[in-house]
Amino acid sequence: MRASHPWIIWVKSCLPVIWPCLALLLVGWFLSNPSGKDVTLYTHEAPKDARWIRTQDANQYTGCFRKEIDLPSDVRYAWLSVVSEGGFELLCNGDSVGAQMYWRPTRAFQNGLTESGQRVTNNEPMVAYNFPREYQWSGHNNTKITTVFDLRPYLRKGKNTICLESEGRLPQPAVLAFGEIGLRHGERVSVVTDNTWMAEPVPREVKQGGWSLPTVDTRHWKKAEIKPRPVVPFLSCVPTTLYRKPFDSRWVVARAPDGDDAQSHEFTADFQLSDPQAAWLQLLSHGNYWIWVNGRSLGVSRSKAKAYHGGDWLVRWEGRRPLATPPILLDPDEVSFFGGYRFETPRHGDPTKNDFKRYENQLNRTKERPKGTGGDSHAGEDEERGRLQDPYGFLEEANIAVPHALLRQRAKAKLQAYDISHLVVPGKNQIHVRLVADPALGYRGSQAIKFALDGAVHEHHGQDVALSHLSWNRVVDGGHAMAVSGRQVTPDELPAMKFMGGAPRTLSRWWWAVLACPMVVLIVMRHRIGWLRQSAMIFSGLLLVAMFFQISYAERSEMLWFMSPAWRYGAVIGALLIACLLRFFQGGRPRLLSCGLPCWLCPVILLAVFLLRAWMVEHQPIDDDEYASIQAVLSIAETGKPSLAGEIWYSRSPLYHYAAAAVVKVFGANIWSLRLYSVLLSVLTGWVLWLLARRYFRDPWVAGAALLIFALHPFLIFSGHIARFYQQQQLMVLLMIHLFIQGFIYTKSIKHRVAAIVVFALAVLSQEISISFVPVLLIAYLLFGRGTPLKWEVKSMVYLVFAGLLIVADVLLFKVKCITTSVGVSPNVEATLAPTFWELGNLFSMFVGYSRLHLVLSVFYMMSLVYSIRRGSSRLITLHVFLIVSVVAFNLIITSVSFRYMYSIIPLWILLGVHGVSVFSLWLSVQINRRTGNALRWLFLLVVVLSMAPWRIMQSYQEKILGDPISSLAYVKSEMRPEDKIMITEPHPHAAKIELGRVDYDLVVPILYDFTYNSEGVLRDRNAGAMAVNRLADLQKIFSEQPRVWVILNREKFRSRKKNIRWEYPGAREELFIRQNAELKYRSYLWSVYLWDRSAGAMETFRKEPDGWVE
Amino acid sequence: MIRLKSIVSDPDWLPKAVNFLFAVIAFLSVGFSFLNPWYALPYVSGVDHAWGTHDSIYTIYFKVALVAVTLGFVWWGYWMRRRIQSYGAMMLRYGLCCLVLILWFPTWLTVRDADVIGDGAWLQQQHDTLTWLGGDIYRAHAERSVELGTGVNAQDPPERLAVYRPPIGSLGIHRINDWLWWLGYGPAFTQFVGKGWFYAVAGYALGCICLCGFYWRRSVLGARHLFRQLVILLFFLFLCVGCISVAVVGCARCAMVKSEASTARGDYQQARDHLRKAIRYMPSLGCDSGVIRQLGYFDVQLDEADSDVALLYQVFWFEQQGYYGRARKLVSRLAERKGEMNRECGRELTRHQLRIAVNYINSGRYQLAILHLDQILEHDGNALQACFHQQLMALQTDDVGRNRQMNSRLRAIYQGVKSKNKRGVMAASWWMLAQGEMKAGNEVEAWEARKKSKGQ
Missing domain, CATH: 3.40.50 (Rossmann fold)
Incomplete structure (x- = not known):
């Protein structure tokens, strides 16, 4: 046999490395869009003189920033781009322009942004937000992305105010804004945040609702302080020049030859491009329309309701339960004596106005009450409409203002902008607009059917092609005729422009990859194509993991990484690292990662568990429920009784409260002793988890990895330092599961049985909701329970009865001393133990988690489940039964259930998920080779850890995670x-x-x-x-x-x-x-x-x- | 004959006895499931106020299917009696088949039984509207102390009625909650699911668990092998069921996408055909207010402006334009032929009538409101919000007889509602009755009602 050339040998040896590299590159270059939305992010650079500004007050968490601007003439265009460290609201001359509400970081990124078209993704959260416990996470990184607002309709000639109100979890939340105002005669006024802005944490000596009005004097306010933070380029979905150009186009009028407006009107315009790079258009219309560019419809998310684009398609994708009804103005036919801003029902009044104020009609000298509504009348109505039946004052005297119902615009103009960069091509391009005429039903808007279109295409060579003066043709009976060009659009006809996105909807390319890879693997394995086997395995495995990794970020600001070129460089670096790692292992040298873990690992990770929970433990505000526990604990420490007010006791969870009171008695009544008790229980829980992992899986790697994830889990870190019973319950539950398996399934000894019963009772006394484990234990017993000698069974029964009595006593004490006589029924339902069968989406919350925290590990959890079934391991199956039945039981027994109440079983999920990582790697080892499989195990663990965004933990200690x-x-x-x-x-x-x-x-x-x-x-x-x-x-x-x-x-x-x-x-x-x-x-x-x-x-x-x- | 000694000498006698006990319970549970409804939509007659529940026709089909599966397995067991090694394993397979079938029931009910699930969704959404943070009940707690006014600003009916959100847009993993609803586990099902369905699920699941436990104790190795087979069977059963259900949703989406594209082009005939095709795939889609409006829009565009859906679209259009007087007249015209309408249009019309009544209440025109509410209750016995607001009107107009009537009607409807926050609605209803009785001088009755409003 002829010996191969050395370089061929070298290439062959590198094959296992090349494939994963190619896989990652493919992921990076071609599959970097996880949401199926072709969003292009543009770079927006702030002017050099723009600065991050904050208030001078270092204690408060809000800021009111105000800038007064004198404009010598009318405004042609004006825009402002705002970035904030937290949330903000932009106000102009007292009007709210838009906002980014600052919600908890477990909510989806940009959840509170009013400009829905500028959101990077519009996906709903997979797990609804229901009674959360927070994560030890810093907020979403809002400082990378800017939101652009159209200020033109809000500004006027003369004195104007632009105000920003910021809110953050850190004191002195800074904001940065930059923009430009273009005036009628061509002058430009630059608006940037700098130290000329007035800034106070609260509107000092000014009414809260009025500080943004131009009439208010704020000269006594302090000046803004410049925050030394670099001003880097920002990202946005909005094309860079979109808001920076005044709308400059003519109306295109839809007038049919027969003068019948009650039909649709279609228009086309062609234009030539040589090498388009970016393109956008804005369309002004008084009614519904459809628009296509080169035959492709602009895809606007269905969640952007109330847009004119596709407005006659009424099967809208609205909220799951649309309950709130918009305000209803009075019928113009019925206004008669009503006046002003009156609404059909008083509840729907203008929220900024006090509609309950009494209107005094000075013209009504006789003081008679109005009698008719002008609409339907009915006998007996006159008597009813007296003062007594009108406590809200709605039917009182009419004022003399012209009724708003008559003044409002019926066919309101909307100016909507789209990014069409993906749709334009070199050569001939066509824009096709179809205006939809309203059906002839009697009342119609007074506006003629018409539209105006403006836009620009940026060419590669730097030249811009304007779309404002396109030559429009009207489609008539399949042919074309020149459309009627109307007058120039005047500035006062323009409403505020809203960016709608505009990329066509496409199927995520991930799905093709997900379908293709298993097919390839199946074909390779079925036909025993040996030389492809290893490559296909690694390729598909990595693709799968990368996909879930990316999907797990879809609700967080880290999502931006995958939408910027940096991700591709990251993918290249990652590929090189993996290549090196695998090559390293292929060499057969290192035994570092394949052998058992060092004995010092457990204490080190336990130390990490302690430090991550104890770090700045006093800094976080006390939670609502935590206060109740602290009150009870302090009372016990002082008087021996958990009394709240007088004879009312907080007798819930006595085991926790008395144990914590003992700690307080020894170490004093301070936040450190109260919270560090929970932290120590966390460390103990971590240690028990380690022991269980070693005992059940006999794999130190699984134990170490499970403990590491336990240490870094943001939810466990946060709840692990709360001075409440969560951590104690978690520890008890973990012990209970172990002792139950040993005592009732393996029947090791009576001690285990008794201990299981006692620990169950202790778990219930630590947190009464632990009673939900009864059906779990029962099902586990029915499935796997084994018998013991009669005397053991009798002893177990005795202990069971004893535990039952203890629990009954606890419940009785709760009923007698804790529950007070009800004076009424609350409208809300507190979480309690009762049969529940709604909101079944919560069944998935453990496997998804808020912000998709659990998604990646849950994929491996499924692998553990499959493995357990294939192997038939009783231990593993029992653990899986415990987890799955617990999730089901918790959802069917506890009202208002959510992820929060499943806190106690998260360590079990971690354990099984990590086991999944191990068995999947093992399977890959068998398919490929042992060393590569071993390396991939570490890689998968890294992916799991990274999917939990651990970098957010370190940033979070300075922030207030809960309200303060x-x-x-x-x-x-x-x-x-x-x-x-x-x-x-x-x-x-x-x-x-x-x-x-x-x-x-x-x-x-x-x-x-x-x-x-x-x-x-x-x-x-x-x-x-x-x-x-x-x-x-x-x-x-x-x-x-x-x-x-x-x-x-x-x-x-x-x-x-x-x-x-x-x-x-x-x-x-x-x-x-x-x-x-x-x-x-x-x-x-x-x-x-x-x-x-x-x-x-x-x-x-x-x-x-x-x-x-x-x- | 089995001797007691041999039983007690078996180390596993206690778990086996427990298993046997639960197996008996499982068997009884399955038996009960055939006797009880699987879906119990509360219903109060508009004429004699008699209370009852409606079940789906699919319950009967599924019960027949279960019997058929049982007979099939019996026949198979008899036919293959010499080859079957373990009847227990066969029973396990039978149990799993039945369990999957029962778990498939909500999908069929939700997707195909448009009348019943539509009524369920309508009732559920009215309850949601009463109890959401800002609904009548929360506002009642915030405002009920007003002595001279209604005390509660009546809350509008749901803005849109639908069993689930239409399957449009991306159907990816992020729509996990929508998928749950499309597969039948939305609130319209979970709120009114009958005991029979629970008994059936619990019975078959418990039976399978007990049998699994039996095999486990007999031989762990054998049980492992059996479990693997069962899991594979379960997987394939779910795969079959899931594929069919997902395909239905996918086809409906496909038809709706085509309908939208045709609407964009202005080809309303084709758009209507595609939309109707989508409704054929998922009949309960026809309950969606948006779909009804869209069909009405197509009819108007195609010069069929006198159809029910077209008139409902016109009502919607007038409301959108702010011409409530015209909308009201149209609603009155439609109300005259309400009896001839299909259920979907009837519910939509009721929703409009309710909204008119609520606006009358909030603007102080009580007699007109009462008139409209009476009209609603005449046709729609379980119009929850109509009952609640009619009681409010009875309190306001000192009609204690009607006050009592509406209270008893609300109690009757709420017997069939599972949600725990119904107690808030009932407390408000008892409070209104207490106030009415007090005004009428019936102090004892007022005291009794007041106690109940306190939850005592």
Whole structure:
């Protein structure tokens, strides 16, 4: 046999390396779009003089930035590009232009962005947001992406204000904005954030709703501070020049030869391009249309409802449960005596206006009541429409303003912009527009059917082709005729431009890869094509893992990596690294990673478990529920009883609270002792996990990897330091599963049985929801339970009865001492143990996780499941049965269930997922070779760890992950006088009681009776005994009686995070009343502090008559 | 004859006894499942207010299918009696086949039984509207202390009625929740699922578990082999069932995409044909307000403006344009022929009527509101929001008789609702009754109703 040439031998030896490299490159170059949406990101560069600005107050978590601009003439175009470290709202002359609401990082990236067309992805979260426990994660990186707004319709000649309100989880959240205003005579005014902007954390000495108005004087405000942060180029879906050019086009009028407008009208325009690089167009229209470029329809996401594009396709993709109804203006046929901004129902009033104000009609000298509506009338109506039946004042005197229903535009113009870069080609191009005429149903918009189109194509050689003056042809009976060109579009006809995206919908190329790879593998294996076997395996395996890795990022800001060229370079570097790694292993030298793990690994990772949870443990705010536990623990430490207010006990979870109280007794009542107890329990849980992994899988690698993921899991890190029972329950559950398997399935000894029963009881006493494990244990027993000698069974029974009695006693104590007599039924349903069979999507929450955290490991979990079934290992099958039945049981037994309540079984999922990594690698080892398989095991572990975005953990310690009442309470403590009253939103009166020593009022709208009790005819909060304030009348009365009241509000409770109040929710009027009458003094993350000071000015009530207040 | 001693000497006698006990329970459960409805949509007659439940016709089909599968296995067992090594294993296979069949029931009900599931979705969505944060119940808790007014701003009916979201757009992994609904496990099913279905699932699942346990204790090695076979069988059964269900959704989507493309081109005839084809694939798609509007739009464009859907589209169009008077007149015209309409259009019309009534309530025209609510309740016995708002009107107009009537009707409907937050609605209803009784001077009745409103 002829010896091969050395280089052929070398190439052959490199083959296993070349394939994975090619796989990764393919992923990088061709499959970098996981969402199926061909989004192009453009680079937007800020001017050199633009700076990141912040307030000078280093304690508060918000900022109000204001810039006044004098414009000498009318505006032709104006845009502003905004980037924020957190969230922001842009206001111009008092009007809200747009916002990026700052939600929790477990929500999808750009979830709160009002400009839906500028979102990178529009996918809904896979797991709905339901009672979350947060992750130890920093927020999404909003600083890489900029949002562009059209300011033109908001600006006017003369004095203008541009305002930004920022919100962040770090103090002094900075913003950066840059833009330009083009004036009528060609002048340009640059707008950039710099130290000329006024900046205060709260609108100082100005009403909260009015600080953005140009009439307000803010000269006493401090100047903004420049934040030393580099201004790098930003990314955006918006083509760079789209907003930077004034709309310059003529109307194209749809006038049929027979003058019949009640039919559709189609127009085409052709144009030549040589080498197009980027292109966009904007279309102005008064009605629905469809548009194609080179025969391809612009694909606009169905979630962008209310667009004119495709507006006559009514099968829209709306929210899953569309409940809220938009405001309804009065019928123009029925306005008669009504006037002003009146709506059909008072609830649908303009949220920024106080519609409950009484209108006094000075012209109505007789003071007679209006009688007819002008519409349908009915006998007896006249008597009904009196003052008594009209508590909201809606039917009172008409005002003299022209009814809004008559003034509003019926066929409102919309200016919508699209990115068409993917659709234009070199050579001849065609744009096809079809205007849809409304059916002739009687009432029609007064606007003629017409459109105007503007746009530009950027060519490779730097020249731009304008689309504003295209020659339009009208499609008539299959032929073409010259379309009627109308007058030039005037600036006052233009509404604010909205960017809609515009790339056509395409099937994600991933699916082809996913289909093709298994087919190739099957063919290769079926036909025993030996030389392809190894390559196909590695290729498909890596492709699969890369796909899930990328999909797992689709709801996070890390998604941007895959949409920028950097990802491709990253893929190349990754390929080279893997090549080196595999080559290294192919050489047969290293035994480092294939042999057993060093004995010091477990303590080191346990130390990491401790450090990750204990680091800055005092920095994070105390959670709502955590306060309740802390209150009980402190009470036990002090009095031996978990009393809250008077005779009310917080007798839940006695084992945890008494154990924590013992810790407090020894180490003192401070946040460190309270939280470090949970941290130590986390370390103990990690150690038990390690032991179980070693015992059940006899593979130190699995034990080490499971412990590592346990250490780095963001959800476990966060909950692992909360001073509540979660961690203790998790530890007990893990022990219980192990002891049950040993005692009831392997029947090792009576000790294991007894221990299993006792630990189960302890788990229930740590957290009563652990009772949900009863059906799990029963099914495991039915499936795999083995018998023991009779005396063992009898002993087990005795212990079982004893445990049952203990649990019954706990429940009885809870019923007698913890539950107070109900005064009413709360509208909400608290999580409790009861049969539940709805929201079945939660069944997947363990395997997906918020932000798709669990997706990658769940893929490997499936491999473990398949392996367990194939091997028939009783241990493994039992563990899988435990996990799956637990997930099902938790979802069917606990109301309002979510990922949060499955916290106790996450370590089991980790264990089985890591086992999946191991068995998949083992299988690959058999298919390829041992060393490569071993290397891939490490690679897969790396992918799992990276899919959890561990870099976010380190950044998160500085941030406030939950709303921060502590800083707000500390501020009040420093400012309050002895006679001041304290009001705080539910469920935080206990927080105020702990931090301030007292609390007077509990603001709760609507009233939640589960948290109140009746004390001598007064409803009081259960935890602190504060008087419940659930009506506007009560609030007004308190303000009128008390000279100074501190109102500490959780902004999430009132649901209005922007300037405009969410009028459809309860509590809107209370919020408006507080905003109007009290001064906003301080804001921490998600919390606001208002001060009602009678000496500061008059009070604005909804009704100014004495005793005439009606809420 | 089995001796007691031999039983007790068996080390596994206790788990076996427990297994036997649960196997008996499983058997009984299966038996009960045949006697009970699998879907129990509450229904209150508009005439005599009698309460009852509606089941789907598919329940009967599935029960027959289960019997057929049982007879098939019995026949197979008899025919192959000399070759069958283990009847237990055969029973396990039988159990799994039945279990998959039962789990497939929601898909058929949700996708194909448009009348029943449409009514279920309508009731469920009204309940959602009452209880969402901002709905009548939350507002009642925030505002009910108003002494002189209605105390509650009546909440509009759902803006859109649908059993599920139409399968348009990408059908990828991110739409996991939509897939769950398309496969039948949406709230319209889970809210009104009957005991029979639970008994059937629990019975067959428990039976299989007990048999698996039996084999495990007999021989672990044998059980492993058997489990593998069972899992493979289960996988293929689910694959078959899943493929059919997914194909139906895929075909409906395909037809809708074509319909949208035809709409874009202005070929409304073809667009209507494609949309109707999509409805043939998924009949319950026809309950979707958007689909009804779209069909109406096509009819209007094709000069068939007097069809029910076309008139409903016109109502929608007038409302969109703000001409509620014209919309109301059209609704009144449609109401005259409500009895001749199909269920989908009837529900859509009820939704419009309810919205008109709510607007009347909120603008103080109570007699007109009562008139409309009466009209709704005459045809639609379980119009939940109509009952609730009619009670509000009864309280406002001091009609204690109607107040009681509506309270009892609400109680009747809510017997069939599973959601726990129904207690909030009932508390509000009892509170309205208590206020009405108090106004009428019936102090004892008022006290009783007040206690109930407190949940006591």
